[in-house]
Amino acid sequence: GEEVAQTPKHLVRGEGQKAKLYCAPIKGHSYVFWYQQVLKNEFKFLISFQNENVFDETGMPKERFSAKCLPNSPCSLEIQATKLEDSAVYFCASSLGQGVLGYTFGSGTRLTVV
Amino acid sequence: GENVEQHPSTLSVQEGDSAVIKCTYSDSASNYFPWYKQELGKRPQLIIDIRSNVGEKKDQRIAVTLNKTAKHFSLHITETQPEDSAVYFCAASRVFGPGTRLSVLP
Numbered sequence: 001g002e003e004v005a006q007t008p009k010h011l012v013r014g015e016g017q018k019a020k021l022y023c024a025p026i027k028g029h030s031y032v033f034w035y036q037q038v039l040k041n042e043f044k045f046l047i048s049f050q051n052e053n054v055f056d057e058t059g060m061p062k063e064r065f066s067a068k069c070l071p072n073s074p075c076s077l078e079i080q081a082t083k084l085e086d087s088a089v090y091f092c093a094s095s096l097g098q099g100v101l102g103y104t105f106g107s108g109t110r111l112t113v114v
Numbered sequence: 115g116e117n118v119e120q121h122p123s124t125l126s127v128q129e130g131d132s133a134v135i136k137c138t139y140s141d142s143a144s145n146y147f148p149w150y151k152q153e154l155g156k157r158p159q160l161i162i163d164i165r166s167n168v169g170e171k172k173d174q175r176i177a178v179t180l181n182k183t184a185k186h187f188s189l190h191i192t193e194t195q196p197e198d199s200a201v202y203f204c205a206a207s208r209v210f211g212p213g214t215r216l217s218v219l220p
Contacts, residue, residue, distance in 0.1 A: 041152075042212050043213075045210070091158070098208070099144075099145070099207035100146050100165070102148045102163050104160075105150075105157040
Protein backbone atom coordinates (compact mmCIF):
# COMPACT_ATOMS: atom_id res chain seq x y z
CA GLY A 1 0.00 0.00 0.00
CA GLU A 2 0.94 3.67 -0.03
CA GLU A 3 0.94 4.01 3.73
CA VAL A 4 3.06 2.55 6.48
CA ALA A 5 0.53 0.65 8.54
CA GLN A 6 1.19 0.23 12.24
CA THR A 7 -0.91 -1.84 14.61
CA PRO A 8 -2.20 -1.59 17.19
CA LYS A 9 -2.67 2.18 17.67
CA HIS A 10 -2.71 1.80 21.44
CA LEU A 11 -1.38 -0.95 23.68
CA VAL A 12 -1.56 -1.16 27.46
CA ARG A 13 0.54 -3.70 29.30
CA GLY A 14 1.19 -4.44 32.96
CA GLU A 15 4.79 -4.26 34.04
CA GLY A 16 6.50 -7.53 33.18
CA GLN A 17 4.13 -8.43 30.36
CA LYS A 18 5.14 -8.81 26.73
CA ALA A 19 4.29 -6.26 24.07
CA LYS A 20 4.33 -6.87 20.33
CA LEU A 21 3.98 -4.15 17.74
CA TYR A 22 3.52 -4.55 14.00
CA CYS A 23 4.47 -2.55 10.94
CA ALA A 24 3.69 -3.07 7.27
CA PRO A 25 5.99 -0.89 5.14
CA ILE A 26 5.05 0.71 1.86
CA LYS A 27 5.19 -1.85 -0.93
CA GLY A 28 8.52 -1.60 -2.69
CA HIS A 29 10.32 0.06 0.22
CA SER A 30 13.18 -2.20 1.18
CA TYR A 31 14.20 -0.38 4.38
CA VAL A 32 12.27 -0.38 7.64
CA PHE A 33 13.18 1.64 10.71
CA TRP A 34 11.91 1.59 14.28
CA TYR A 35 12.08 4.63 16.52
CA GLN A 36 10.97 5.24 20.10
CA GLN A 37 9.55 8.67 20.95
CA VAL A 38 9.12 9.43 24.62
CA LEU A 39 7.27 12.36 26.18
CA LYS A 40 10.13 14.82 25.66
CA ASN A 41 9.68 14.30 21.90
CA GLU A 42 13.13 12.94 21.23
CA PHE A 43 13.37 10.18 18.65
CA LYS A 44 15.57 7.31 19.66
CA PHE A 45 16.65 5.06 16.80
CA LEU A 46 16.19 1.40 17.64
CA ILE A 47 16.84 -0.78 14.60
CA SER A 48 16.67 -0.85 10.82
CA PHE A 49 16.16 -3.61 8.30
CA GLN A 50 17.02 -4.04 4.67
CA ASN A 51 14.31 -6.43 3.55
CA GLU A 52 14.43 -9.23 6.12
CA ASN A 53 18.02 -8.58 7.19
CA VAL A 54 19.02 -6.48 10.17
CA PHE A 55 20.85 -3.45 8.77
CA ASP A 56 21.67 -1.49 11.91
CA GLU A 57 20.75 -2.52 15.44
CA THR A 58 22.98 -0.15 17.38
CA GLY A 59 20.01 1.42 19.17
CA MET A 60 18.36 -1.73 20.37
CA PRO A 61 18.41 -2.51 24.10
CA LYS A 62 19.80 -6.02 23.83
CA GLU A 63 18.12 -7.63 26.77
CA ARG A 64 14.38 -7.24 26.25
CA PHE A 65 13.87 -5.87 22.75
CA SER A 66 13.81 -7.90 19.57
CA ALA A 67 12.57 -7.24 16.05
CA LYS A 68 11.97 -9.15 12.84
CA CYS A 69 11.01 -8.51 9.24
CA LEU A 70 10.01 -11.79 7.64
CA PRO A 71 8.97 -12.25 4.01
CA ASN A 72 5.26 -11.79 3.34
CA SER A 73 4.58 -10.73 6.95
CA PRO A 74 4.43 -7.38 8.74
CA CYS A 75 7.61 -6.44 10.56
CA SER A 76 7.39 -6.73 14.34
CA LEU A 77 8.97 -5.21 17.42
CA GLU A 78 8.67 -7.24 20.60
CA ILE A 79 9.41 -6.13 24.13
CA GLN A 80 9.72 -8.85 26.73
CA ALA A 81 9.06 -8.08 30.39
CA THR A 82 8.00 -4.48 29.82
CA LYS A 83 9.09 -1.77 32.23
CA LEU A 84 7.46 1.56 33.05
CA GLU A 85 10.17 3.40 31.09
CA ASP A 86 9.19 1.53 27.92
CA SER A 87 6.06 3.70 27.78
CA ALA A 88 6.41 5.69 24.58
CA VAL A 89 5.12 6.02 21.04
CA TYR A 90 6.90 3.57 18.76
CA PHE A 91 7.13 4.75 15.18
CA CYS A 92 7.93 2.60 12.22
CA ALA A 93 9.13 4.17 8.98
CA SER A 94 10.01 2.82 5.59
CA SER A 95 12.18 4.12 2.80
CA LEU A 96 13.62 3.21 -0.55
CA GLY A 97 17.11 3.88 0.81
CA GLN A 98 19.13 4.06 4.00
CA GLY A 99 20.51 7.47 4.76
CA VAL A 100 19.91 8.83 1.28
CA LEU A 101 16.14 9.20 1.10
CA GLY A 102 13.49 10.45 3.47
CA TYR A 103 11.28 8.22 5.53
CA THR A 104 7.55 7.74 5.42
CA PHE A 105 6.36 7.21 8.95
CA GLY A 106 3.47 5.16 10.22
CA SER A 107 1.01 6.67 12.67
CA GLY A 108 2.75 5.02 15.61
CA THR A 109 1.80 2.67 18.43
CA ARG A 110 1.33 4.25 21.83
CA LEU A 111 2.55 1.77 24.43
CA THR A 112 1.56 2.41 28.02
CA VAL A 113 3.09 0.22 30.70
CA VAL A 114 1.22 0.35 34.00
CA GLY B 115 28.29 7.43 17.06
CA GLU B 116 26.52 10.24 15.27
CA ASN B 117 25.21 13.06 17.42
CA VAL B 118 22.86 15.80 16.22
CA GLU B 119 22.28 19.02 18.15
CA GLN B 120 19.42 21.37 17.38
CA HIS B 121 18.71 24.95 18.46
CA PRO B 122 16.61 26.57 19.67
CA SER B 123 14.46 24.07 21.55
CA THR B 124 11.50 26.45 21.40
CA LEU B 125 10.83 29.35 19.06
CA SER B 126 7.95 31.82 18.97
CA VAL B 127 7.49 34.17 16.04
CA GLN B 128 4.79 36.54 14.88
CA GLU B 129 2.78 35.51 11.85
CA GLY B 130 4.54 36.71 8.72
CA ASP B 131 8.00 36.73 10.29
CA SER B 132 10.77 34.27 9.44
CA ALA B 133 11.89 31.33 11.56
CA VAL B 134 15.35 29.76 11.54
CA ILE B 135 16.31 26.46 13.16
CA LYS B 136 19.93 25.32 13.27
CA CYS B 137 21.47 21.87 13.58
CA THR B 138 24.99 20.54 13.91
CA TYR B 139 26.16 16.98 13.42
CA SER B 140 29.25 15.07 14.39
CA ASP B 141 29.79 12.38 11.74
CA SER B 142 31.56 13.86 8.73
CA ALA B 143 30.47 10.80 6.70
CA SER B 144 26.80 11.84 6.92
CA ASN B 145 25.56 12.88 3.50
CA TYR B 146 21.80 13.20 3.79
CA PHE B 147 19.96 15.78 5.92
CA PRO B 148 16.16 15.64 6.05
CA TRP B 149 13.79 17.85 8.04
CA TYR B 150 10.55 16.56 9.49
CA LYS B 151 7.51 18.39 10.81
CA GLN B 152 5.44 16.77 13.55
CA GLU B 153 2.11 18.24 14.56
CA LEU B 154 0.69 17.38 17.95
CA GLY B 155 -0.35 13.74 18.16
CA LYS B 156 0.60 13.02 14.56
CA ARG B 157 3.37 11.28 12.69
CA PRO B 158 6.46 13.15 11.48
CA GLN B 159 6.33 14.20 7.85
CA LEU B 160 9.25 14.94 5.60
CA ILE B 161 9.14 18.59 4.51
CA ILE B 162 12.49 19.08 2.79
CA ASP B 163 15.86 17.39 2.52
CA ILE B 164 19.33 18.18 1.25
CA ARG B 165 22.25 16.07 0.17
CA SER B 166 25.87 16.77 0.85
CA ASN B 167 26.68 17.78 -2.71
CA VAL B 168 24.26 20.72 -2.50
CA GLY B 169 24.62 23.88 -0.44
CA GLU B 170 21.06 25.17 -0.54
CA LYS B 171 17.61 23.99 -1.51
CA LYS B 172 14.33 25.87 -1.58
CA ASP B 173 10.70 24.79 -1.78
CA GLN B 174 8.23 27.71 -1.68
CA ARG B 175 8.47 29.22 1.83
CA ILE B 176 10.94 26.62 3.11
CA ALA B 177 14.68 26.55 2.47
CA VAL B 178 17.54 24.54 3.85
CA THR B 179 21.23 25.40 3.81
CA LEU B 180 24.15 23.08 4.44
CA ASN B 181 27.73 23.89 5.42
CA LYS B 182 29.50 20.54 5.21
CA THR B 183 32.85 21.95 6.31
CA ALA B 184 31.37 23.30 9.53
CA LYS B 185 28.97 20.36 9.83
CA HIS B 186 25.89 22.44 10.28
CA PHE B 187 22.64 22.92 8.42
CA SER B 188 19.65 25.18 8.89
CA LEU B 189 15.95 25.36 8.12
CA HIS B 190 14.47 28.69 7.11
CA ILE B 191 10.72 29.30 7.00
CA THR B 192 9.62 32.64 5.57
CA GLU B 193 6.23 34.34 5.88
CA THR B 194 5.25 32.03 8.71
CA GLN B 195 1.62 31.06 9.17
CA PRO B 196 -0.21 29.63 12.21
CA GLU B 197 -0.34 26.23 10.51
CA ASP B 198 3.48 26.15 10.58
CA SER B 199 3.22 25.66 14.36
CA ALA B 200 4.64 22.21 15.11
CA VAL B 201 7.77 20.46 16.31
CA TYR B 202 10.51 20.38 13.69
CA PHE B 203 13.23 17.74 13.66
CA CYS B 204 16.45 17.80 11.73
CA ALA B 205 18.29 14.56 11.02
CA ALA B 206 21.68 13.47 9.80
CA SER B 207 20.94 10.21 8.01
CA ARG B 208 19.09 8.15 10.63
CA VAL B 209 19.93 10.20 13.73
CA PHE B 210 17.39 12.84 14.74
CA GLY B 211 17.98 16.08 16.55
CA PRO B 212 15.99 16.75 19.74
CA GLY B 213 13.42 18.95 18.00
CA THR B 214 12.33 22.59 17.98
CA ARG B 215 8.83 23.56 19.02
CA LEU B 216 7.77 26.41 16.74
CA SER B 217 4.82 28.57 17.70
CA VAL B 218 3.53 31.10 15.17
CA LEU B 219 1.48 33.73 16.94
CA PRO B 220 -1.41 35.33 15.01
